Amino acid sequence: MTGHTRKHKVAVVGSGNWGSTIAKIIAENTNEHPDLFDKEVRMWVFDEDIEIPESSKHHSKLGGQKRKLTEVINQVHENVKYLPDIALPDNVMADPDLKSTVKDATLLVFNLPHQFIGKTLDGIAGHILPYARAISCIKGVDVSDGTVTLHSELIMERLGIYCGALSGANIAPEVAAEKFCETTIGYDVPPMDLKQQDDSAEANLIKIDEQRQCKAKPTHVRLTPVPPELPHVGAELLETLFARPYFHVHHVRDVAGVALGGALKNIIALASGFVAGKGWGENAKAAIMRVGVLEMVKFGRTWFPKSVEERTFTEESAGMADLVSSCNAGRNYRSACHAVEQGVSVKEIEEKELNGQKLQGTSTAYDIYEFLEKQGKLKEFPLFVAVHDILEGTAKVEDLPALIGGRKKIEG
Amino acid sequence: MTGHTRKHKVAVVGSGNWGSTIAKIIAENTNEHPDLFDKEVRMWVFDEDIEIPESSKHHSKLGGQKRKLTEVINQVHENVKYLPDIALPDNVMADPDLKSTVKDATLLVFNLPHQFIGKTLDGIAGHILPYARAISCIKGVDVSDGTVTLHSELIMERLGIYCGALSGANIAPEVAAEKFCETTIGYDVPPMDLKQQDDSAEANLIKIDEQRQCKAKPTHVRLTPVPPELPHVGAELLETLFARPYFHVHHVRDVAGVALGGALKNIIALASGFVAGKGWGENAKAAIMRVGVLEMVKFGRTWFPKSVEERTFTEESAGMADLVSSCNAGRNYRSACHAVEQGVSVKEIEEKELNGQKLQGTSTAYDIYEFLEKQGKLKEFPLFVAVHDILEGTAKVEDLPALIGGRKKIEG
Numbered sequence: 001m002t003g004h005t006r007k008h009k010v011a012v013v014g015s016g017n018w019g020s021t022i023a024k025i026i027a028e029n030t031n032e033h034p035d036l037f038d039k040e041v042r043m044w045v046f047d048e049d050i051e052i053p054e055s056s057k058h059h060s061k062l063g064g065q066k067r068k069l070t071e072v073i074n075q076v077h078e079n080v081k082y083l084p085d086i087a088l089p090d091n092v093m094a095d096p097d098l099k100s101t102v103k104d105a106t107l108l109v110f111n112l113p114h115q116f117i118g119k120t121l122d123g124i125a126g127h128i129l130p131y132a133r134a135i136s137c138i139k140g141v142d143v144s145d146g147t148v149t150l151h152s153e154l155i156m157e158r159l160g161i162y163c164g165a166l167s168g169a170n171i172a173p174e175v176a177a178e179k180f181c182e183t184t185i186g187y188d189v190p191p192m193d194l195k196q197q198d199d200s201a202e203a204n205l206i207k208i209d210e211q212r213q214c215k216a217k218p219t220h221v222r223l224t225p226v227p228p229e230l231p232h233v234g235a236e237l238l239e240t241l242f243a244r245p246y247f248h249v250h251h252v253r254d255v256a257g258v259a260l261g262g263a264l265k266n267i268i269a270l271a272s273g274f275v276a277g278k279g280w281g282e283n284a285k286a287a288i289m290r291v292g293v294l295e296m297v298k299f300g301r302t303w304f305p306k307s308v309e310e311r312t313f314t315e316e317s318a319g320m321a322d323l324v325s326s327c328n329a330g331r332n333y334r335s336a337c338h339a340v341e342q343g344v345s346v347k348e349i350e351e352k353e354l355n356g357q358k359l360q361g362t363s364t365a366y367d368i369y370e371f372l373e374k375q376g377k378l379k380e381f382p383l384f385v386a387v388h389d390i391l392e393g394t395a396k397v398e399d400l401p402a403l404i405g406g407r408k409k410i411e412g
Numbered sequence: 413m414t415g416h417t418r419k420h421k422v423a424v425v426g427s428g429n430w431g432s433t434i435a436k437i438i439a440e441n442t443n444e445h446p447d448l449f450d451k452e453v454r455m456w457v458f459d460e461d462i463e464i465p466e467s468s469k470h471h472s473k474l475g476g477q478k479r480k481l482t483e484v485i486n487q488v489h490e491n492v493k494y495l496p497d498i499a500l501p502d503n504v505m506a507d508p509d510l511k512s513t514v515k516d517a518t519l520l521v522f523n524l525p526h527q528f529i530g531k532t533l534d535g536i537a538g539h540i541l542p543y544a545r546a547i548s549c550i551k552g553v554d555v556s557d558g559t560v561t562l563h564s565e566l567i568m569e570r571l572g573i574y575c576g577a578l579s580g581a582n583i584a585p586e587v588a589a590e591k592f593c594e595t596t597i598g599y600d601v602p603p604m605d606l607k608q609q610d611d612s613a614e615a616n617l618i619k620i621d622e623q624r625q626c627k628a629k630p631t632h633v634r635l636t637p638v639p640p641e642l643p644h645v646g647a648e649l650l651e652t653l654f655a656r657p658y659f660h661v662h663h664v665r666d667v668a669g670v671a672l673g674g675a676l677k678n679i680i681a682l683a684s685g686f687v688a689g690k691g692w693g694e695n696a697k698a699a700i701m702r703v704g705v706l707e708m709v710k711f712g713r714t715w716f717p718k719s720v721e722e723r724t725f726t727e728e729s730a731g732m733a734d735l736v737s738s739c740n741a742g743r744n745y746r747s748a749c750h751a752v753e754q755g756v757s758v759k760e761i762e763e764k765e766l767n768g769q770k771l772q773g774t775s776t777a778y779d780i781y782e783f784l785e786k787q788g789k790l791k792e793f794p795l796f797v798a799v800h801d802i803l804e805g806t807a808k809v810e811d812l813p814a815l816i817g818g819r820k821k822i823e824g
Contacts, residue, residue, distance in 0.1 A: 169694070169695045169698035169699060169702075170695060171693065171694055171695050174692070174693040174694070174695045174696075175695065179691075179692040179693050179695065179696055180687065180692055180695070180696045180699065180812070180813040181695030181696055181698075181699050182695075182698075182699040182702065182703075245813060245814065246813065248699070248813065248817065275592065279591075280586070280591040280592055281583065281586040281591050281741075282581070282583055282586070282736075282737040282740050282741040283580075283581045283582060283583050283586045283587065283591065283592070283593030283594075283737055284586075284591055284592045284593055285736075285737070285740075286581035286593075286594075286729070286732075286733035286734070286736040286737040286740075287581060287592065287593050287594040287660070287729065287733055289732070289733065289736055290581075290594065290727065290728070290729055290732060290733040290736075291594075293726075293727060293732065294727060297727070311726075314705075314723075314726035314727060314732075315702065315705060315706060315709070315726060316702070317698070317699065317702055320698075320701070320702060320705065320726075320732060321698035321699060321701065321702040322698070324694075324697070324698040324701055324702075324736055325694040325695055325697070325698040328694050328697075328698075328740060329693075329694040400592070401592040401657060401658065401660070402657065405660065
């Protein structure tokens with residue numbers, strides 16, 4: 001990490017509660033490591049007019065005014081709409097212009113709801129440094145046409161830059177309040193960044209899907225190496241950028257496992273909510289989590305056999321820890337629990353309690369079911385299938401124990 | 413499992429809430445499988461005089477009377493003292509006499525507090541069938557003189573019979589109420605039971621500790637094979653004996669992993685309570701569980717390298733699921749949480765809220781600390797050590813994140 005003459009410049013694309021929290025963490029670290037990073041962290045904000053409540057603690061400055069969210073963030077150093085009451089370091093700069101946010105960035109951190117990623121990448125493509133590197137904090141995976149695509153892969157394909165993933169047991173308001181937690185960064189340094197002087201065409205090609213069992217043909221992406229005057233982008237640099245005393249970072253090379261864990265756990269959290277809603281208690285929730293881990297492991301082993309490591313699911317924050325916190329307290333868990341308690345469908349809870357917002361878990365459950373059906377593997381993932389069937393109304397929560405296995409038939 | 417001319421007879425040694433629950437499960441299954449098992453399940457009860465409250469639902473029969481607990485259990489088919497309001501099958505027979513309980517049993521199930529195991533084995537030794545087989549449901553391990561001994565090993569040594577282990581996310585009242593859960597049975601069929609006709613002296617020897625790294629010399633036990641007229645004692649028979657629609661059983665050969673999981677999780681549950689008491693939320697609890705799993709895995713790998721399988725900790729009910737339920741709701745968790753909330757020591761909580769009863773987790777934390785110290789391995793188990801130090805008052809809960817790791821020092 002020595003010998004560089006330039007510094008990295010970081011941009012955060014997205015400014016919800018998790019995006020703002022990650023911007024806060026990064027800005028704390030760029031402040032502490034001026035040798036490696038430009039201090040300023042630019043954060044792209046989808047701008048909107050907001051009215052500052054009279055009761056705001058910023059009342060004396062802004063109370064009762066109608067202002068642009070970006071202006072307010074830059075003036076009071078707080079995302080008053082999406083992360084209220086949390087002070088952001090003053091080196092976080094909100095920027096309403098996507099292109100200006102990313103144009104000089106050597107490190108791009110994507111942290112926005114997955115439904116906006118396509119349009120956002122359209123706005124960025126062609127306007128970034130060709131040797132930038134990226135981290136995706138976007139939960140979920142894209143499942144369509146019998147293929148699972150990670151958001152990191154989507155970013156690589158669309159922008160032509162290498163992208164890793166960050167995920168873990170990271171309920172945003174707790175992290176923002178600097179309560180202790182851990183996260184996992186999946187980043188497999190691309191070959192051209194390991195031999196910095198070799199920029200032959202061959203060395204710069206990366207086959208995104210060569211290890212995928214479920215994609216018709218691998219996608220080739222030509223990457224530009226990170227220039228030697230910039231600090232090497234690897235585990236150490238990423239740890240320096242993301243780790244805080246209250247936010248422990250573990251690095252793994254398994255990007256797919258990190259992304260899959262963050263997606264599949266939402267299906268399992270629904271099942272945990274179902275049994276909690278029945279009042280079945282802690283044993284039952286723990287059983288659901290255990291069976292869930294097994295299906296995550298099997299999913300990875302079946303469709304990502306060369307890239308996924310089982311221990312990402314069983315031993316990393318992006319795996320079992322994220323699963324545990326989601327199955328104990330996440331939004332999918334709570335909504336499923338309420339649905340069963342009130343004797344209504346999860347759909348009704350989405351309409352009633354979430355203003356029609358869709359839960360991540362329900363769409364993932366349907367997507368994964370469709371994928372498993374196309375792959376002819378429904379029988380091998382009884383928990384994922386049971387959650388889908390309960391959502392569909394073709395199975396009942398009471399059936400869950402029998403559906404997820406239990407005793408084999410014993411011949412006397 | 414065919415060709416047998418005799419049936420197994422089961423005795424349960426112990427009758428607390430977990431012992432009575434296991435007796436209930438077993439009696440349900442001996443009822444359903446009269447081809448394999450004698451219907452009657454004898455349960456040893458440490459007898460005591462009890463007074464039936466006037467308000468008891470058994471009032472018309474027994475209210476206000478002073479009676480022997482065993483008599484009451486056999487009359488009303490309920491352990492009114494330790495598992496009230498749960499109907500026991502009428503083929504559970506409470507027996508105050510230890511020797512009479514075990515004398516005809518071909519299958520012994522030990523389920524009593526660990527502090528009573530030594531004296532109980534004294535009362536049994538020499539009074540059982542030499543070819544009986546046993547399952548230990550006793551949580552914890554015995555740590556002394558720099559050695560870790562499993563209760564199953566203690567039973568093998570003292571009684572000269574093979575013993576496996578049963579453990580899982582099994583909070584007793586929930587299981588007794590037939591709420592769904594899972595458990596793990598560790599049972600490694602001894603060689604002499606696999607080749608039933610070979611009863612040479614050599615084939616019947618079992619070296620209990622040949623795979624142990626921390627015991628001075630292995631203990632040899634001479635076992636008597638299960639006679640061929642009895643059904644073979646293996647995974648299928650044990651599943652038939654323990655599995656219920658609400659109690660799923662998974663069999664593994666790794667007895668040590670099953671026993672260690674049930675012991676070590678109590679240390680981790682204290683840590684989970686500490687961070688919960690601070691109000692650090694779900695992310696922090698999940699982080700503690702994750703680090704806890706890693707230390708369980710390392711403990712098994714270090715001292716039981718040939719017998720323990722890592723996936724017992726990461727994928728079985730006796731591992732991660734038991735850990736999760738204990739870290740969410742177990743007694744060690746709750747007491748540690750109360751201690752931190754009230755700003756007092758765990759010891760004070762033991763005295764105040766548990767009538768001076770000792771928590772399993774505190775004694776295990778001290779035992780394991782002493783063991784690690786003797787083995788010169790304190791530095792490799794930072795979470796176990798931190799819990800000990802917090803109990804001792806030499807570390808604070810606030811130190812926990814730094815103590816269990818986090819960021820390595822980065823050279824700029």
